Amino acid sequence: MALDQSFVGRSYPPTRPYEVGREKIREFAAAIGDGNPAYTDTDAARALGHPDVIAPPTFVFTVTFSAAGEVVADPELGLDYERVVHGDQKFAYSRPVRAGDRLTVTSTIESIKSLAGNDVLDVRGEVHDEHGEHVVTANTKLVARAPEEA
Amino acid sequence: MTAKIAYEDVEVGTELPSASFPVDRAALVRYAGASGDFNPIHWSERIAKQVGLDDVIAHGMFTMAEAIRVVTDWTGDPGAVVEYGVRFTNPVVVPDDDKGTAVEVAAKVAAKLDDEARTVRVDLTATSGGRKVLGMARAVVRLA
Numbered sequence: 001m002a003l004d005q006s007f008v009g010r011s012y013p014p015t016r017p018y019e020v021g022r023e024k025i026r027e028f029a030a031a032i033g034d035g036n037p038a039y040t041d042t043d044a045a046r047a048l049g050h051p052d053v054i055a056p057p058t059f060v061f062t063v064t065f066s067a068a069g070e071v072v073a074d075p076e077l078g079l080d081y082e083r084v085v086h087g088d089q090k091f092a093y094s095r096p097v098r099a100g101d102r103l104t105v106t107s108t109i110e111s112i113k114s115l116a117g118n119d120v121l122d123v124r125g126e127v128h129d130e131h132g133e134h135v136v137t138a139n140t141k142l143v144a145r146a147p148e149e150a
Numbered sequence: 151m152t153a154k155i156a157y158e159d160v161e162v163g164t165e166l167p168s169a170s171f172p173v174d175r176a177a178l179v180r181y182a183g184a185s186g187d188f189n190p191i192h193w194s195e196r197i198a199k200q201v202g203l204d205d206v207i208a209h210g211m212f213t214m215a216e217a218i219r220v221v222t223d224w225t226g227d228p229g230a231v232v233e234y235g236v237r238f239t240n241p242v243v244v245p246d247d248d249k250g251t252a253v254e255v256a257a258k259v260a261a262k263l264d265d266e267a268r269t270v271r272v273d274l275t276a277t278s279g280g281r282k283v284l285g286m287a288r289a290v291v292r293l294a
Contacts, residue, residue: 024184027183027184028184028185030180030184031177031180031181031183031184031185032181032184032212032215032216032219033171033172033177033216034215034219034222036222036223036226036228038227038228038229039228047152048152048226048227048229049152049227049229050229054228054229056215056218056222056228057215057218057222057228057231057234058211058214058215058218058234061185061211062184062185062186062187065187066186085238086210086211086238087237087238088235088236088237088238088286089210089211089214089235089236089238090233090234090235090236091233091234091235092232092233093231093232093233095229096228096229096231139235
């Protein structure tokens, strides 16, 4: 069933702050096999002009996705969670995420479309630090596949 | 931000060093733990098949993370990435054997965007098992 268009433009309250830990960054960098020293070595990160170790570009998705999860799970929206797949992902950075950041995410439903029976939902997550400065915007396209014909 | 590649030294068509990123089941388990994405289609063949997949598939975000390494290895500074976007077109199927599979990534400079900001657009291609796994994979990168 097509989703309710009146949800377009709906914003969800900012999430509780997520504190970016240097060991979490290290764990994430190891999980993607990326040995770039900017992720693990403070001196190397400083030599590049960063105040502390930074996170790989896609790290912030772990934060924005749990925020988008609240949208997906909104019972009023009624998205069929079991059928949701990730369509597109885009990030626009003001600066890289770094250790010590306390990040909040504000999610907004950008658009709702119905394509060939699939529900297509665009969610924008605005990520700010503890000073209210913009860090990154994450745009996530979720596709809820149409149920197979019975 | 201090990328080690100078804006003046690249032109449209400049190729970045390509790379092959191995992925096996252990890598997916590790990524699940690090990212918090425990969707069982990334570790359970039984459940993957139940939802119509041929086998366990890699997290789309794992593939996205690997692909941008071609750019961050090139610039040296991952903070040089200003924008990065992809479309997930085909899954990366990961067999349960000693070998796993690989994601092959190539990239080239597609446009010089802004002489003052020294930004370029890099277009990426990512394939696995001969199939394109990312579409519209693009990054905007600030060079030195």
